[in-house]
Amino acid sequence: METRKRANLHVHLPCPTTTESFEFVIPSDPDWLAEHWNRKTKVRCRECGSAHAYSFRDALLTQMLSFEERIIEIADTL
Numbered sequence: 001m002e003t004r005k006r007a008n009l010h011v012h013l014p015c016p017t018t019t020e021s022f023e024f025v026i027p028s029d030p031d032w033l034a035e036h037w038n039r040k041t042k043v044r045c046r047e048c049g050s051a052h053a054y055s056f057r058d059a060l061l062t063q064m065l066s067f068e069e070r071i072i073e074i075a076d077t078l
C-alpha cells in the first residue's frame, strides 16, 4: 500500500493582544480544511495563552499574498 505524506501547512496567525504572530500547523487533512474553511476556528494562542478565533481561509490567503510579495521583492534585487 502506498502511503503519501502530505506537507504540513504552516500559517502565521497574529495575536490581537500582543500583535506578535505565532505559527499554527494546519492538519494535513482535506476534511479538516473543508470543515474549517468557511468559518472561524478558535486556536490557543502561543503568545498570550488565550484562545482567538481565526478564519483559516483569510489567514492562508493573506500568507499566500505575502509570499508572492516576497518573491517579487527578491526578483527585484536580482
Ligand SMILES: [Zn+2]
Pocket: 015, 016, 017, 018, 045, 046, 047, 048, 049, 050, 052
Ligand atoms: Zn494571543
